[in-house]
Amino acid sequence: MRTDGLGEYSSFGERHPAVTTVYFALVIGITMFSGSPLFLLLSFLWGFAYEVILKGKKSVRGTLILAGVILLMSGLINMFFTHNGSTVLFYMGTNRVTLEALLYGWYMALMIIAVIVWFSCCGVIQTSDKLIYIFGRFAPVLGLTVSMIFRFIPLLRHRFSEIEAGQKAMGRGELTQPVKRLRQFAKEVSILISWSLEASIESADSMAARGYGLKGRTSFHLFRFEKRDLFLLLLVLAASAAAAGGLIAGAFRFYFYPEIRPVAPALSPVVKAGSLACFVLLLSIPAAIDLLGEYQWKRSESQI
Numbered sequence: 001m002r003t004d005g006l007g008e009y010s011s012f013g014e015r016h017p018a019v020t021t022v023y024f025a026l027v028i029g030i031t032m033f034s035g036s037p038l039f040l041l042l043s044f045l046w047g048f049a050y051e052v053i054l055k056g057k058k059s060v061r062g063t064l065i066l067a068g069v070i071l072l073m074s075g076l077i078n079m080f081f082t083h084n085g086s087t088v089l090f091y092m093g094t095n096r097v098t099l100e101a102l103l104y105g106w107y108m109a110l111m112i113i114a115v116i117v118w119f120s121c122c123g124v125i126q127t128s129d130k131l132i133y134i135f136g137r138f139a140p141v142l143g144l145t146v147s148m149i150f151r152f153i154p155l156l157r158h159r160f161s162e163i164e165a166g167q168k169a170m171g172r173g174e175l176t177q178p179v180k181r182l183r184q185f186a187k188e189v190s191i192l193i194s195w196s197l198e199a200s201i202e203s204a205d206s207m208a209a210r211g212y213g214l215k216g217r218t219s220f221h222l223f224r225f226e227k228r229d230l231f232l233l234l235l236v237l238a239a240s241a242a243a244a245g246g247l248i249a250g251a252f253r254f255y256f257y258p259e260i261r262p263v264a265p266a267l268s269p270v271v272k273a274g275s276l277a278c279f280v281l282l283l284s285i286p287a288a289i290d291l292l293g294e295y296q297w298k299r300s301e302s303q304i
Contacts, residue, residue: 005056011293012286017130036252046283047117078105239282246275
């Protein structure tokens with residue numbers, strides 16, 4: 001496995017864009033509306049592992065710091081502003097601080113973190129050309145907007161590093177006084193905003209000149225829907241339907257107020273285990289495809 005990650009050239013990323021779009025939409029959707037702490041935890045762990053596969057070990061630190069900050073803030077905010085729950089930890093004046101409020105805050109934070117991680121993976125796999133291919137025919141403006149959003153943050157980072165390097169080359173990057181450093185940073189941000197706005201206007205004019213979004217306009221692409229894509233799509237849909245069906249029936253859901261207790265639906269252990277197994281299968285699909293692709297690539301290299 002490469003230390004910098006597989007990136008967009010992973011084996012899963014080489015599948016048809018329609019399949020990868022459906023996959024990420026279903027995984028993120030189930031994660032957001034699952035209502036199950038167990039499903040959220042599994043989604044975060046598998047998403048975090050897949051992010052490491054795509055981006056390498058450099059992504060671990062940033063993701064963990066973000067997760068810690070969100071957990072801390074969400075837990076504290078919900079604990080001090082929501083006073084429902086039966087298990088009182090302590091009192092702040094006349095307001096109760098309850099264990100249920102703290103755990104519910106962590107539950108919401110876990111959902112946010114898991115969704116962010118999967119969107120991060122989606123941003124690597126779903127490149128601009130794939131998004132424009134998916135949405136270009138029936139929603140060209142939406143496709144262009146979504147593609148620009150996904151590339152906006154890395155593009156800004158790259159441009160800011162160029163501006164910072166240029167300023168250092170001019171002797172303006174080694175300031176020690178806080179006020180001068182703040183002024184220099186504001187100047188660099190102003191340059192970045194001006195550059196980005198000018199580039200956006202140029203992109204809009206360029207797309208309009210090429211007739212983007214006009215009826216009957218064709219575009220070149222290399223995407224072909226093959227049999228393996230159909231099999232993978234059916235597998236994703238079947239696993240998602242089984243996992244979502246168990247969640248809709250109430251499997252692994254919890255009540256947080258007035259006390260923490262699981263929902264007790266009339267489901268057999270086999271149905272619960274099947275729903276959980278299908279969700280784990282769904283989460284494991286991209287990582288399994290990428291690891292198998294890396295194994296086959298290294299095996300072919302050794303035979304040369």
